[in-house]
């Protein structure tokens with residue numbers, strides 16, 4: 408998801424990038440702490456925010472240790488080889504790289520990870536009728552109204568934007584003349600971006616998203632070999648010995664320095680800490696001294712979106728179109744071809760669901776999901792169900808660490824909850840997609856990680 412851009416943070420990033428590009432500033436004192444080339448930094452979380460932070464620090468010759476609770480790196484970037492013989496890789500977490508995602512694109516370029524076109528032409532099943540891509544559209548009545556809303560957004564002042572933040576996107580669409588099939592299509596399409604119904608999404612966040620994103624809504628590119636390729640490259644740069652998986656941080660004590668204790672009993676000390684974990688995970692840590700009240704309230708308020716990905720391996724690509732995706736008004740919600748650019752007779756469709764649909768589907772077994780697929784696709788693709796070879800299902804709503812796919816800022820939260828979560832606390836800076844301008848994206852995670860590192864480098 409793309410979220411409102413804030414010039415000040417972007418400006419900061421440019422300055423940080425400048426700092427990161429210069430040699431490390433000479434050692435200076437920072438409170439009681441010795442900060443400089445020899446200073447020790449602990450990063451909690453080996454998702455893209457933590458890895459990007461550690462990589463940036465390591466580039467400056469700093470002493471970094473990354474502590475990660477899972478037994479793998481990447482966090483919500485979770486590439487899975489669904490067919491090892493055919494080398495078919497699917498993404499159970501983050502999928503697309505957007506055309507506007509400058510840092511991811513630059514890093515992929517540096518690390519020589521090819522970015523391949525992953526755009527789709529969307530087919531539609533609506534009220535038991537199948538319509539091919541480019542043969543359906545919004546009504547002639549609604550199209551100019553939507554265009555006017557998007558153009559109007561660019562002229563809004565801050566007060567008007569704040570007003571918009573108190574109305575949900577569904578209500579705002581209705582207020583502006585969206586109805587019938589147009590409204591249903593907007594719900595089906597837009598809710599896949601936010602991971603919950605558009606009745607929960609602020610009109611400000613939605614308008615900013617659609618006004619500022621690339622034409623295909625940042626569903627543009629994909630890393631060859633899977634998004635985990637970038638995690639691996641970060642890890643090589645950080646030094647794999649400096650990343651400790653299976654290390655769940657349970658206690659953080661901040662005095663003159665920082666002491667971190669893990670569930671396995673190991674302790675680590677450092678001068679600075681970067682906490683790059685989702686808010687649910689932050690709550691499970693014992694902070695000494697305790698986190699400020701406004702941060703605790705923000706942690707308690709923030710919701711994460713429920714997304715289920717059901718990857719279905721088929722013996723044949725019966726959809727006959729490498730750029731196939733399909734929106735339905737039925738339970739599976741959204742199908743897309745997850746093995747585009749991966750040559751094989753076999754292929755994978757991911758059934759992507761959000762909110763209540765995601766919860767429902769995740770609670771069923773593979774046989775039930777097979778029947779559901781047959782019910783939705785059978786009338787138009789009679790062989791689909793028979794061609795199923797296997798399934799891999801991952802539901803983020805009950806992921807024990809993030810409790811959701813990505814943060815979902817509700818009404819009036821963007822300008823209150825997010826700033827409270829962004830604030831540093833004693834020797835600790837925070838990073839992660841939930842704090843980013845490009846919130847909900849790998850890009851956002853990386854940028855916040857690099858910003859946290861740049862703050863340390865700049866001292």
Ligand SMILES: Cc1cc2nc3c(=O)[nH]c(=O)nc-3n(C[C@H](O)[C@H](O)[C@H](O)COP(=O)(O)OP(=O)(O)OC[C@H]3O[C@@H](n4cnc5c(N)ncnc54)[C@H](O)[C@@H]3O)c2cc1C
Pocket residue numbers: 451452453454455456457474475476477480481482483484499500501502503504505654655656657683684685688689692714716803808809811812813838839840841846847848849850851852
């Ligand atoms: C289903 C889904 C679809 C998505 N689609 C896209 C997409 O198409 N494009 C896109 O750009 N982004 C997408 N995203 C979002 C993207 O995955 C995230 O924005 C990004 O990966 C988050 O990175 P992060 O570092 O902030 O958090 P995480 O990846 O969650 O990393 C945090 C890490 O901290 C670890 N951790 C937590 N607690 C502790 C602890 N106590 N001690 C030690 N370690 C701890 C976690 O295990 C985790 O590895 C999607 C995400 C999901 C789930």
